[in-house]
Amino acid sequence: MAQTEIRIKEVIGPQERRDLRIRRALLLPSLLVIGFGLVLPICIVVIYSFLRPGTYGGVIWNFTFSAYIQFLFERDIFDNTLTFQTAYLEIYLRSFLQAVAATVGAFLLGFPAAYFIATRPLATRTMWIFLITVPYWVNLLIRTISMLFIIRDEGPLNYLLIWLGVVETPVRIAYTDFAVGLALVYSYLPFMVLPIYAAIERFDFRLMEAAYDLYAGRWTILREIILPVAKPGIIAGSLLVFIPSLGSFLAPDILGGGKNLMIGNMIALQFQGSRNWPFGSAAAVILMGVVLIALMIFVRQQLRQRVRTN
Amino acid sequence: MAKTAIAVVEVTKVYGAGSGAVTALDNVSLEIRDNEFFTLLGPSGCGKTTLLRGIAGFEELTDGRILLFGEDIGPLPPNKRPVNTVFQQYALFPHMSVAQNVGFGLRMLGRDRAETEATVQRMLDLVKLGALAGRRPTQLSGGQQQRVALARALATRPRVLLLDEPLSALDLKLRQEMRVELKLLQKETGITFVFVTHDQEEALTMSDRIAVMSDGKVQQVGGAQDIYDRPVNHFVADFIGETNFLDVEIEDIAGDRAHCRSRAGLALEAEAPEGATPGLRVSLSVRPEKIGIGTPRQGGNAVVERLTYLGTDTHYLVRAGEESLLVRVQNAHGRSSHFEVGARVALTFDPDAARILAD
């Protein structure tokens, strides 16, 4: 009887090896493009955040922390002392709160919708999902503009309100924090619905009937049974709304009216108006840090989920 | 002396490495003769499909060689081997018509259009699908798809045709029809068929020779009767048909016959293997239909525990001491020799009923 040796490395024949070579070659273009088109540029951003700003934009190759310091402190021109300033922190805080508000708003509107769609008969379900998803693919700029068009002082909404007699003068909705939040929900709502829908769809609804048989009330079931089932979808959806909202540019720019700056506008300003590239880079790096933390929480939750199902 | 179409020489296939490694084929050696209908038979996971894929070229061997008419085809990719496969799921190209499917191999070989068209028509007529040349595979029934797959694989006149459980998706009646047709096809074309199945009835009815496999090893190779009447080990005896296993001790050897006695005192004789000596304990395989059951003159040597009436046969489960035996009796000749549960009976054994197993 032949003794099967314990092999340490798997034996791969020449045909398979050639297959692997071809596949690696096929992968190369995409990896190179994204490596040089995104990864390398991001590294450049990080590097630039440690340099000095040039007079007319651009950078001077002097290594310094001044961009990050500028974030928190203001340097007095005369005696070179640093005083703590909150202007930029406020912008980050506002962005954070807006993103949270948008996430909550999207959840309040999106969860019931996701649940409803998941309980539709199979044939119509895909149609519902299609209807909910299509707006996302339609130009974000135009969607944001259309929202402005409606809620501005001379817009149809105000016209309707006046015509109905609810108010006498136009209500200022546009160019407020509320408008920005509304636009954020409007932009990313489908991304809250889809993951929750996917999670609830897998749920075996006969468990619900079992719970009813045990005298549980409708809302108790929602809280105790359905919400936990939907939890992975809720977390995924929240991240998919929170992260883009945090770095959003168009919503605060078009609907915020230049006063309620968010991180996105602030960064854009450094590269267009103020021309302080290192500072803009530093702000971008900080934003990336926040996003990374959010992503790590997500990954940790995914891993825990995988362990639990194993 | 028939030529050897395929020689499988000490072939081993291992997937993975280290402690997670799976040995699909363990030092397998086989010879498949030219113009033969050869079947690889075994349960799922025994390695039969892996071996077939190794011959086709879809699996590369960890060790050993495969020779096609004397030539080592190991280094050749599948498209360079004059061997074609009929896949279990047919694998008909959905975006091509039936005619384009059947002609695909010829196109790839660069045959000219007129020749290809003629061959395609001939092949479709051979499998009795001549009128369906323009259809798409999705418009065909399972049986028709199977025939197209067959025609496609035969169109290029391969030296060997490999069939990977091609009948498993068909219903019973169709399967029985196809068994006959495949057998005829093989005789007509003279191509060596290597057929993979887990259905022993299929193997027994269609094959010239059968290789019974299990756990990546070949257990036995032989014709249908060989395998059935002279199984070499427990696995083969149990996998093919039904059998009874008896632990016995060899009491006496006369010539080439070994006289054995079971613990309960049943006396059987079987062909003595080489090196057998009295006092040796062996396992016997006893086919149920080769056991006679009759009214005992004295106490008898077994008691009926259970009986099942099946129209053509009656099955008795009898107990001799601590051992149970299944006995199959044909309800023929108007004989209604019928035993009740609890009746004492006398079991008799044909001289060729028992077979000493090697393990």
Place this chain on the structure above:
Amino acid sequence: MARRTRGEELRRYPGFRGLTFGCLFFLYAPMVVIAVYSFNAIRSITVWGGFSVSWYLKAFSNPAIQKAAMNSLIVASVAATVATVFATCGALALARGRPLRGQEAAFGLINLPLMVPEIISAVASLLFFVAVGIPLGLGSIILAHIVFCIPFAYLPISARLEGVEAYYEEAARDLYADRWKAFRYVLMPLLMPGVISGFILAFIISLDDFIITNFVAGPGATTLPLAIYGMVRTGFTPEINAISTLMLLISTFFVSLSYLVGRRQKGF
């Protein structure tokens, strides 16, 4: 309305249906409103002056708009084509056969542009071009677009590829087709709906992009979104409504097309 079954009754939550319709209304209303106003013959919010396409004609007789539209089409065509080719190659590499070393990292890298907030990609692209010395113009826009179009093309292609069983290629190779012929005559046709779907998606994404384009566009290289943005700055005009509605329709049409093509069964 048909009586509900017990199962349906149990699963029902009051108000959820209304909220779902509310969601859809919320999502679609602004676009519908803009569309309606774009056909208003009179330049007024309050008065309907009759159906007219005059604003559409006016908008597209504007040479600046024409140039922007042409640029958008060029950028989208080139970027989507290149991205689809690269994404197809990538999908073939990752979604077939035994996993490569670093498979998951490669997959993560391909999808990275989807994870990074657009403003960061925009800044990064700008700094990269400046640092490396690539002049800002239509070319830089195309390069930046290729990067984020790849993952959008990749997703439908790899989804389609995973649905194509391995035995088709095996059958082709068994029938004397070498690797290239097996791909060309068997795999590619089966893959085509996914490739087309991916191309359309990438095309739309490129056409619609604003933030990244805004950052890496040079003077004179305007795309439609950039033009619209500039026009909105100075106040709403019906021309803006017209162009916006047109872009909405085009996007919606192509997204639906991509979806339908991608769902075509293998049965052809």
